[in-house]
Amino acid sequence: MRRIKVGDLRIGDAERQAVMEVLESEIISENSKVSEFEREWSKYVGVGQSVAMNSGTSAIISGLKSLQYIDVEGVPGGSKVITTPLTYVATVNAIVLSGLEPVFADISEHGFNISPDSISSILEETDPAEYSVILPVHLIGYPCEMGSIAKIAGRHGLKVVEDSAQAHGTIYNGRRTGSLSDFSAFSFYIAHNIQAGEFGALCTNDRELSQMARNVKSNGRIKHDPARFMGEDPSEDKFRYDMGFEHDVIGYNFKCSEIHSALAIVQLSRAEEIRKRRLENFRYLREGLEDLEEMFELPEYDDDVSYFAFPLVLRDSCGQERESIRYRLFKMGIETRPMFGCIPSYHGAYSHLRREYEGRLPNAERMGRAGFYFGCHQYLTRDDLDYVIDAFHEELFKVK
Numbered sequence: 001m002r003r004i005k006v007g008d009l010r011i012g013d014a015e016r017q018a019v020m021e022v023l024e025s026e027i028i029s030e031n032s033k034v035s036e037f038e039r040e041w042s043k044y045v046g047v048g049q050s051v052a053m054n055s056g057t058s059a060i061i062s063g064l065k066s067l068q069y070i071d072v073e074g075v076p077g078g079s080k081v082i083t084t085p086l087t088y089v090a091t092v093n094a095i096v097l098s099g100l101e102p103v104f105a106d107i108s109e110h111g112f113n114i115s116p117d118s119i120s121s122i123l124e125e126t127d128p129a130e131y132s133v134i135l136p137v138h139l140i141g142y143p144c145e146m147g148s149i150a151k152i153a154g155r156h157g158l159k160v161v162e163d164s165a166q167a168h169g170t171i172y173n174g175r176r177t178g179s180l181s182d183f184s185a186f187s188f189y190i191a192h193n194i195q196a197g198e199f200g201a202l203c204t205n206d207r208e209l210s211q212m213a214r215n216v217k218s219n220g221r222i223k224h225d226p227a228r229f230m231g232e233d234p235s236e237d238k239f240r241y242d243m244g245f246e247h248d249v250i251g252y253n254f255k256c257s258e259i260h261s262a263l264a265i266v267q268l269s270r271a272e273e274i275r276k277r278r279l280e281n282f283r284y285l286r287e288g289l290e291d292l293e294e295m296f297e298l299p300e301y302d303d304d305v306s307y308f309a310f311p312l313v314l315r316d317s318c319g320q321e322r323e324s325i326r327y328r329l330f331k332m333g334i335e336t337r338p339m340f341g342c343i344p345s346y347h348g349a350y351s352h353l354r355r356e357y358e359g360r361l362p363n364a365e366r367m368g369r370a371g372f373y374f375g376c377h378q379y380l381t382r383d384d385l386d387y388v389i390d391a392f393h394e395e396l397f398k399v400k
Contacts, residue, residue, distance in 0.1 A: 004334045006375045007191025018262035033261040046179040047203045049210035056165040056187025056200035058254035060094035063183040063202050066212035079132035084114040085343045085364040087137040091163050106361045112139040116148035133159045138167035138177050141307045146180045168193040169275045169306035178203050196264035220251030275306045277378035282307045288389035309373040339371030
C-alpha cells in the first residue's frame with residue numbers, strides 16, 4: 001500500500017559523503033561543521049549570530065535563560081510570557097522550564113497564529129509590569145503579524161521571541177521569519193523543511209545574547225581563548241581552574257554533533273529548491289480539494305510562505321468526525337496529525353490551567369478540536385498528491 005508521510009528525509013549521496021567526512025575526521029562533537037552551519041544559517045535567516053543546539057526546544061530554553069542572565073530587571077525569573085495556546089507543546093514546556101510563566105492569548109478567528117488584539121487585551125486587563133516577553137509561533141509556516149506584535153511589545157517594554165520551528169524560509173514584509181525579534185528558535189526535525197534529525201538553532205542580532213546562549217547550552221561554561229594562556233606562568237592565580245572548566249552561570253548540556261550539522265549544511269544548500277517544491281505541492285493540493293470547501297476551511301496560499309504541511313479545518317457542515325476521517329485516511333496509507341490541541345484545555349500536563357482558561361480561548365479550542373494536517377513535503381510526487389486528492393473525493397465524500 002502507498003504510504004504518504006507527514007514528513008520524510010531521504011539520505012542521498014551528498015548526505016552520505018558529508019557524514020563520512022565527519023566520521024573520517026574522528027571528531028564528532030562540536031567542531032568545524034557546527035561553525036560552518038552557524039555561519040551559513042545566519043546568512044540564510046538574515047541575522048548576525050546563530051547558535052546550533054540539539055533541538056529547537058533547547059534553543060528557546062537557552063535564549064530565555066540568557067535573557068534572564070543579561071537583563072535581570074527586564075526579564076526577571078517568574079515573570080510572564082504571552083504565547084499561543086495552539087502550538088506543539090515544546091514551546092510552552094520551554095517557557096516553564098526556563099522559570100517563566102506562560103499566559104495564553106487566543107489565535108485569530110481565521111488563521112492559525114496568535115492574535116495581536118488578544119495580546120493587547122491581556123496587557124490592558126492585567127498589570128503589564130508582570131510580563132517580560134511575547135512569544136509568537138509561526139505555525140504551519142504562516143508568519144505571525146510581527147509588525148503589530150513589535151508595536152505592542154515596544155509600548156510595554158517587552159522582549160519578542162519567535163518560535164520559527166515550522167517556518168524555515170517564510171518571508172514577512174521582505175524579511176525571513178526568525179530575523180524579526182530579540183531572538184528566534186528553529187528546529188530541524190524530520191518533518192520540518194530543513195531536516196537534520198534532532199537539531200536546532202537560536203538566531204539573534206544581539207552578540208551578548210548569543211555568547212550567553214553558548215555558555216548556557218554548555219553547562220554555563222565560559223568560552224576561553226587558548227592563545228591567552230601561551231607562555232604565561234602556570235603559578236598565576238588564573239590557572240587555579242583548568243581551561244574550559246570555569247562556569248559563571250547555571251546551564252544545560254544542549255550541545256549538538258558534527259553529524260547533524262553536516263546533514264543540515266547539505267539540506268541548507270537546497271533550501272530554496274525545497275521551499276519551491278513545497279509551494280508547488282501545497283498549491284496543487286489546494287486546487288485539487290477546492291470543491292470540498294463546504295466541508296473544510298481550506299488554507300490560504302501565499303508565495304512567501306514556506307509550508308510545513310497542508311492543514312484542513314472541519315466545518316460544522318462536514319457531517320463527519322475528525323478522528324473518523326483521520327482513521328480512514330490512515331487505513332489508506334495517508335498519515336495525518338491533529339492540530340496540536342489547545343494546550344490548557346487539551347494536554348494533561350497543563351490541566352491545572354483548564355478552569356482559568358475555560359471559555360477564554362474559543363478560536364484555539366475550535367482549531368485544536370477540528371483541525372488536522374498532512375504532508376506537502378518535497379519528496380511527494382504528483383501521483384502521491386493525486387492519491388491524496390482522490391482519497392478525499394472517492395473514499396471519504398464520494399464526490400466523484
